[in-house]
Amino acid sequence: MTQHSSAAPAAAVGVGDPVLQTVGVTKSFGGVHALKGVDFELRAGEIHTLVGENGAGKSTLIKVLTGVYTPDGGEVRYAGETVHFRRPSDAQHVGISTIYQEVNLVPLLSVARNIFLGREPRRFGLIDVGAMNRRARELMAELGIDIDVTAELGRLGLGAQQMVALARAMSVDSRVVIMDEPTSSLESAEVDTLFRVARGLRDRGVGLVFVSHRLDELWELCDRVTILRDGEWVHTGPMTEMTRLDLVAKMLGRDIEEVRAEGATEFGSSHLQGGEPALLVSGLEVANRLHGVDLTVRPGEVVGLAGLLGSGRSETVKAVYGALKARSGEVTVAGRKVRTGSVRGALASGIALLSEDRKAEGIVPDLSVRDNIALAVLPRMSRAGVVSEARIDALVDTFMKRLRIKASSPDQKVRELSGGNQQKVLIARWLATEPTVFLLDEPTRGIDVGAKAEVQGLIDELAEQGLAVVLISSEMDELVEGADRIVVLHDGHVQAELDSTDLSSSELLAALAGDRETDSQTSTQAEGQHA
Amino acid sequence: MSTTMVDPATSNAPESALANRARFASLVQRQGALAIFVVVVAVASVSFDSFASQGNITGIAVQASFLAMLALGMTFVIMTGGIDLSVGSVFALGGVLAAWGAQHGTLVAFVLPLAVCGAIGLVQGLVIARGALPPFIVTLAGLLFARGLLLLLSDEGATTYKVPRGSSFRELAQGELLGIPYPVILVVVFFAIGGLVLHRTSYGASVLAIGGQEDAADLMGLPVVRTKVLTYVASALLAGFGGVMIASYTSSGVTILGVGTELEAIAAVVLGGTLLTGGAGTVLGTLVGVLLLQVIKNVINQIGSLDSDWQSVVSGTILLLVVTLQRVLTRGDRT
Ligand SMILES: Nc1ncnc2c1ncn2[C@@H]1O[C@H](COP(=O)(O)OP(=O)(O)OP(=O)(O)O)[C@@H](O)[C@H]1O
Numbered sequence: 001m002t003q004h005s006s007a008a009p010a011a012a013v014g015v016g017d018p019v020l021q022t023v024g025v026t027k028s029f030g031g032v033h034a035l036k037g038v039d040f041e042l043r044a045g046e047i048h049t050l051v052g053e054n055g056a057g058k059s060t061l062i063k064v065l066t067g068v069y070t071p072d073g074g075e076v077r078y079a080g081e082t083v084h085f086r087r088p089s090d091a092q093h094v095g096i097s098t099i100y101q102e103v104n105l106v107p108l109l110s111v112a113r114n115i116f117l118g119r120e121p122r123r124f125g126l127i128d129v130g131a132m133n134r135r136a137r138e139l140m141a142e143l144g145i146d147i148d149v150t151a152e153l154g155r156l157g158l159g160a161q162q163m164v165a166l167a168r169a170m171s172v173d174s175r176v177v178i179m180d181e182p183t184s185s186l187e188s189a190e191v192d193t194l195f196r197v198a199r200g201l202r203d204r205g206v207g208l209v210f211v212s213h214r215l216d217e218l219w220e221l222c223d224r225v226t227i228l229r230d231g232e233w234v235h236t237g238p239m240t241e242m243t244r245l246d247l248v249a250k251m252l253g254r255d256i257e258e259v260r261a262e263g264a265t266e267f268g269s270s271h272l273q274g275g276e277p278a279l280l281v282s283g284l285e286v287a288n289r290l291h292g293v294d295l296t297v298r299p300g301e302v303v304g305l306a307g308l309l310g311s312g313r314s315e316t317v318k319a320v321y322g323a324l325k326a327r328s329g330e331v332t333v334a335g336r337k338v339r340t341g342s343v344r345g346a347l348a349s350g351i352a353l354l355s356e357d358r359k360a361e362g363i364v365p366d367l368s369v370r371d372n373i374a375l376a377v378l379p380r381m382s383r384a385g386v387v388s389e390a391r392i393d394a395l396v397d398t399f400m401k402r403l404r405i406k407a408s409s410p411d412q413k414v415r416e417l418s419g420g421n422q423q424k425v426l427i428a429r430w431l432a433t434e435p436t437v438f439l440l441d442e443p444t445r446g447i448d449v450g451a452k453a454e455v456q457g458l459i460d461e462l463a464e465q466g467l468a469v470v471l472i473s474s475e476m477d478e479l480v481e482g483a484d485r486i487v488v489l490h491d492g493h494v495q496a497e498l499d500s501t502d503l504s505s506s507e508l509l510a511a512l513a514g515d516r517e518t519d520s521q522t523s524t525q526a527e528g529q530h531a
Numbered sequence: 532m533s534t535t536m537v538d539p540a541t542s543n544a545p546e547s548a549l550a551n552r553a554r555f556a557s558l559v560q561r562q563g564a565l566a567i568f569v570v571v572v573a574v575a576s577v578s579f580d581s582f583a584s585q586g587n588i589t590g591i592a593v594q595a596s597f598l599a600m601l602a603l604g605m606t607f608v609i610m611t612g613g614i615d616l617s618v619g620s621v622f623a624l625g626g627v628l629a630a631w632g633a634q635h636g637t638l639v640a641f642v643l644p645l646a647v648c649g650a651i652g653l654v655q656g657l658v659i660a661r662g663a664l665p666p667f668i669v670t671l672a673g674l675l676f677a678r679g680l681l682l683l684l685s686d687e688g689a690t691t692y693k694v695p696r697g698s699s700f701r702e703l704a705q706g707e708l709l710g711i712p713y714p715v716i717l718v719v720v721f722f723a724i725g726g727l728v729l730h731r732t733s734y735g736a737s738v739l740a741i742g743g744q745e746d747a748a749d750l751m752g753l754p755v756v757r758t759k760v761l762t763y764v765a766s767a768l769l770a771g772f773g774g775v776m777i778a779s780y781t782s783s784g785v786t787i788l789g790v791g792t793e794l795e796a797i798a799a800v801v802l803g804g805t806l807l808t809g810g811a812g813t814v815l816g817t818l819v820g821v822l823l824l825q826v827i828k829n830v831i832n833q834i835g836s837l838d839s840d841w842q843s844v845v846s847g848t849i850l851l852l853v854v855t856l857q858r859v860l861t862r863g864d865r866t
């Protein structure tokens with residue numbers, strides 16, 4: 001790993017010694033007690049996972065550890081000494097690097113700029129742009145990502161942006177690396193890379209904090225676990241001593257038996273499929289992205305879209321929804337042609353899209369939970385322009401309960417919710433519109449096991465009622481169990497169609513991995529040409 | 532970058548067409564004003580014999596140099612996602628203070644206006660950055676304050692301070708080097724430094740990051756407050772210095788100057804391709820924007836039959852045109 005600058009000297013911490021700790025930390029926001037006396041201890045040379053439901057206080061704890069928030073009570077210790085970080089740069093200066101939950105980079109600046117912001121390589125006192133770009137290129141190459149480091153970050157997909165955030169975190173010599181849901185928008189190959197990097201850091205004595213709602217990852221990567229529930233410390237111990245059931249039970253605060261009774265995912269078996277296709281897509285082309293995608297979804301059918309980063313899954317649903325301009329191709333809903341390239345047209349035909357980038361394209365952070373949910377149903381809930389407040393309240397209440405949206409009240413601003421709960425609000429918004437065709441791009445990203453099951457259950461229920469669903473998920477289990485049929489995309493066109501009834505996730509993964517090999521060959525060739 | 536790169540988020544095929552389009556769009560974003568500027572200059576040189584004369588060109592350059600100083604500061608302010616409405620008044624105040632100060636020596640003529648204007652900028656910057664108040668309101672207050680101070684100093688404009696005959700202070704804007712007036716040289720130097728600061732210093736990097744995504748800049752540990760304060764101080768200092776220059780140029784403190792000049796500065800910045808929402812832009816673009824506005828004024832003056840009110844009408848139209856063009860070309864090419 002390349003080292004670019006070194007952390008300020010602090011007292012020596014041997015492997016296995018505590019490097020970052022909290023003792024009885026409390027934090028409230030108005031009436032919400034996000035942390036109620038949390039003890040946490042990270043040791044040098046371990047990967048420590050923080051686990052808890054959405055809104056349990058994981059991100060808040062991380063922000064207390066890194067100087068974004070000052071704790072109301074308790075203390076933070078670094079290398080054995082009590083510290084008072086007043087702002088994020090204080091924590092960074094002593095060697096704590098953090099990837100926060102939302103991708104927190106600057107979209108208008110180049111990839112290289114984002115990696116080195118605040119600590120650019122210098123020559124004669126001025127930023128050495130050439131060296132900066134070269135190092136950025138090296139870092140991205142180490143991560144196996146082939147991108148133009150001088151391109152605007154905002155032009156990249158979320159996964160690639162997440163990898164840039166990782167590159168930023170590893171570009172400094174840190175004692176502690178904290179990652180809040182870094183894998184939520186990554187594909188399996190990128191997740192592998194991230195794990196490789198994380199293990200490399202651990203082996204050099206760095207302490208890592210890792211948060212993820214993809215529970216399987218925890219056993220693969222982490223050494224110890226701390227469980228939070230409702231802002232309270234519940235458990236700390238080695239990962240190997242925990243079973244999955246045990247973990248989920250502790251995190252939800254329920255009996256093991258109760259949890260055992262529920263399966264891995266909440267999806268039922270296949271749904272009735274009959275009649276005219278609800279959604280018919282033919283020859284959909286988007287400049288440089290899609291090269292003729294065909295797709296048929298019948299009422300009551302869940303069709304999964306699988307593929308690697310860049311295969312065109314998100315682009316397909318965006319183009320169907322009219323958010324991406326299609327060069328040619330036809331979309332019909334229940335036999336009626338939809339005007340392409342127009343979101344209004346798509347909405348009017350009953351197409352709804354839960355998009356991948358919720359932060360940029362969906363949530364209205366300063367509106368309340370209630371208003372965010374009601375936003376899309378307002379036209380339907382009003383008669384002659386007058387909105388029925390009571391009906392909206394009832395609807396909002398149903399969804400808040402059903403999806404377990406954790407908010408102090410329906411009037412709380414969405415900005416103040418935890419990441420996973422913001423996600424649930426958006427799902428609720430679209431579910432409330434009762435669409436004919438529902439396009440779901442990573443619907444369960446960042447939400448905890450309990451709510452995941454609820455969302456999966458809802459999708460199932462809606463399909464049974466005759467809704468046509470297109471499901472994108474990078475979690476193989478979710479695709480295989482949730483979808484009736486899986487369409488594999490590659491490089492902007494349909495490569496294969498698989499019946500998911502007797503397909504296992506590993507078979508699907510293998511099908512995709514076949515793709516990956518051809519890909520890496522081509523990119524190696526391309527690199528050869530560049531050299 | 533000499534190679535065509537692949538964007539893993541979108542496609543595995545080289546996206547030359549898309550990249551070209553993006554490149555073209557960003558070219559227009561940055562150089563749209565330059566294109567119009569070239570056309571206007573070409574047409575004007577052909578149509579009016581007097582336009583391309585050395586005297587006229589020098590006149591345009593000197594006239595533009597005052598606005599250029601304000602616009603340079605405004606560029607940085609807008610790049611942080613803010614706005615500075617006070618610069619027109621601060622500019623006028625700087626001029627009056629310089630003319631008054633010149634009676635007590637050239638040093639006073641420099642130090643006094645810069646100190647007062649810098650202080651105004653400091654207060655505005657602190658209130659905006661620490662108090663998290665909207666720049667629009669804070670600098671509107673600054674505008675009123677500076678204008679009021681100026682009226683007090685000049686007895687409601689009744690007193691006009693004169694720079695003493697023979698004062699070396701007059702040299703600043705009236706002298707020249709190899710036939711090039713000092714103000715023009717100063718503008719070139721200041722803009723060169725401005726470009727270097729923006730692209731090659733950590734302060735400049737912070738400015739762009741704050742304008743692009745303030746929360747992220749904060750989480751990345753960038754000095755958000757300090758950067759913003761510095762930016763408003765710089766803006767006020769540049770406006771004040773513009774005032775010093777004009778006092779030297781006119782040998783007096785003209786109190787009616789600078790009304791609405793802040794809006795002209797904003798127009799120049801936007802014409803130059805800086806995003807009004809912050810986070811992207813160049814100082815060179817701003818310079819082109821300033822020159823374009825000045826050339827339009829000059830051309831309309833050349834058409835003797837046209838009232839000078841047409842200057843604003845034409846400038847406004849061109850501003851709208853350029854902004855629309857930028858918008859149309861950058862739309863829909865981000866996913
Ligand atoms: N700025 C804030 N204002 C008000 N309440 C807040 C604020 N930030 C967090 N909270 C509340 O604190 C609680 C903990 O939130 P936190 O973001 O730490 O959860 P989390 O464990 O990270 O959840 P997730 O898995 O969804 O990311 C939530 O109830 C949330 O609503």
Ligand SMILES: [Mg+2]
Binds near residue numbers: 058060180418420
């Ligand atoms: Mg969180």
